[in-house]
Amino acid sequence: MLEEDLLYVLALQRVKGIGDINAKKLISYCGNAKSVLKEKAKNLEKINGIGAFTIQNLFDETYLKEAEKELKYIQENNIEPMYFEDEKYPSKLKHCVDGPLLLFKDGSFNLENRPIISVVGTRNITSYGRDFCEKFVLDLKEYNPIIVSGFAYGVDICAHKAAIKNNLTTIGVLAHGFEEIYPKSHKKYVAEVYKNGGFLTEFWHNETPLRENFLKRNRIVAGISEATIIIESAEKGGSLVTADIANSYSRDVFAVPGRTTDNFSKGCNDLIKRNKAAILTSASDLVEMLNWNLVKNEPKAIQKQLFVELNENEQLIYDFLVDEGKQLLDSISLTCQLPIHITTTVLFHLEMKGLVKPLPGKQFEAI
Structure with a gap:
């Protein structure tokens, strides 16, 4: 992406009240972010769903000045920006209407042509959840999946550590910029994650982990992968939100069942009971549901299947x-x-x- 193009995308991303969906609408109408910021307001107001209130902050030059500072940080720290129209942008997120306009990547991982799963759950992981998570990732090792999670307490960090232990690529999706690490106690894992993958975020480098950022982060976790796995969850929690988002994207959701008396199995049991998640008792359940065995057993160089059953x-x-x-x-x-x-x-x-x-x-x- 050219430097000037990135500058204007950063500025558009920063404009208050626009958001990812409207930003994409504006770009689709005008052709690129620079044209959006140069277009007359009366023309933009003609776009379906865009009105004067939406674009009231669009022409504030402050955003361009802020974008210049962020661009400098990106260049000086070798951050890779991933624009939603670029080939390197995660392919599955392209299908999400509210996917980030711009993602920031720090690490050497490659998302293309790899199975990707997201593993989430309670921050208060029990020994039952930890044991299941570790064995689940171990049993998936032969399929070489990318393990995505939110680098938070509990199930998240357990999934990252299990991936590292089994030499699998792992990606932490952050709810803040790269200058922050939350929780601070997880700084000791940062180097290992970089060694085995890296981090993604949609937030500028100095943005702090605000409460609302975690909910925004969840849609990336759900959208970037082909399946979301809930290891443990109470009746309410962020992982259930992630499950709902994954369902809205028509992605597979799996939940690990537990005893009805266990607080941190109630959320998973409810997802299964309401048909919002498939039951997950072992890695083989996931492999079978996602047809990974078919992919695994294919020769490296194959022709396209000629007789695929289509609806x-x-x-x-x-x-x-x-x-x-x-x-x-x-x-x-x-x-x-x-x-x-x-x-x-x-x-x-x-x-x-x-x-x-x-x-x-x-x-x-x-x-």
């Missing part, structure tokens, strides 16, 4: 992409006469079946 909507979209070549998400939805949220879900399933790949700028093409 009606999958066949409709796949045939359209084969006939027309790469297409914008909106064009696929319009031509195939499917709502955007259904189109996005179908495209994700086609991607998982190896039939479609996402491209920058919300474009897709048949493989």
Whole structure:
């Protein structure tokens, strides 16, 4: 990404009251972030869902000055910015309408063509939860997944440590900037995480771990992976929010059951009871549900499967992409006469079946 482009994206990200969804709408209309900040307000107000109140802070030059400082930090500290239209932006997050406009990566990990799972749960992990987490990650070692979590107390840090112990890539998604470490007691794990992966955040380097940041962080944890695993949870907690978000993205959710009398199994048991999560009793449950054995047993160089079973909507979209070549998400939805949220879900399933790949700028093409 060019320096000038990044500068204007940073400024747009900083504008109060815009948010990721509206920022993407504005960019789609204007072409890029610089054009958004140079466009006349009366033209922007014509965009569906955008009004005078939304863009009232858009032309404050303070944001550009702040962006210059952040850009300097990024360059001096070798931080990799990941813009939502870039190829390096996590592919599964591209399918999330509220995915971050811009992510910051610090580490040497590669997210492409790797199975990714998110492991979350209570900060008050019990011996039952710890034992399950450690064995679960150990049993997944042969599939070489990336283990994502939030670097918090309890299940989060247990998952990171289990990944490190088994020489698996692990990524901590932070609820603050890179100049902070929360909780401070986890500073001792930072070097090991960098050695085995690294960190992601959407927050600028000096942003502190505010309460609302953790809820925003959860959508990245849920959206970046193909499945979210809840190890332990009380009746209420952040991991249940993450599960709800994953469900809204049409991602698989798994929960570890426990005794009805155990406080930190009540949340998991409830997810299973309400069909919001599949029951997870061992790593083999996950492997079977996600068809990882099929991937594992394939030779390294293979041709595309010729006889993949598709449902009606999958066949409709796949045939359209084969006939027309790469297409914008909106064009696929319009031509195939499917709502955007259904189109996005179908495209994700086609991607998982190896039939479609996402491209920058919300474009897709048949493989």
